[in-house]
Amino acid sequence: DIQLTQSPSFLSASVGDRVSFTCRASQAIRTSLAWYQQKPGKVPKLLIYDASTLESGVPSRFIGSGSGRDFTLTIDSLQPEDFATYYCLKTYPQGPFGGGTKVEIK
């Protein structure tokens, strides 16, 4: 079974920072990866699909990249509403999720 490993698990940053975190697959998955944002007590929100395609309505400061085994989510100029936990998900076929990266205020 394919495993997804996210790093780091926690990231402290300030408003305006450019931050990046990664998702590594245990085997190549082409571009079959999505990224989600989840805030406490809320439903996960789709940000990126097919590794780099921005979901409609998601701000352009969210940038997905990568293919094969290594993927990156970059937030260009972190905003107050971006402090949340981010998960990657292998798609087509579905599962699993990565363990998450929590972005906290420095």
Place this chain on the structure above:
Amino acid sequence: EAQLVESGGGLVQPGGSLRLSCTASGFNFGDFEMNWVRQAPGKGLEWISYIYARGSTRNYAESVQGRFTVSRDNARNSLYLQMTSLTVEDTAVYYCARGAPHKGDAFDVWGPGTMVTVSS
């Protein structure tokens, strides 16, 4: 607007069973793959099952294989998850989520979730 609403959660004893439902509205349910995802308190997201649009193919995470069964009734716009042999490790919020074929089957619509608590 596409919407999903789960129901059927609650308190169940270890070894017990529970059936969750997910009702869809605002889209052609029969055209979409559907998924179940859960989240234990304070933990990350765990994909647990999917079922293809016509129900021909189903898959499960290893953690629930053999204990959980996913099904759907396209005429009723409904998705189900039959859970048996429940353990305390199954305590979680259970979400149903739509897989969008034009988005690489990413989950683009989620229900608000239903809480399942397994405890004696």
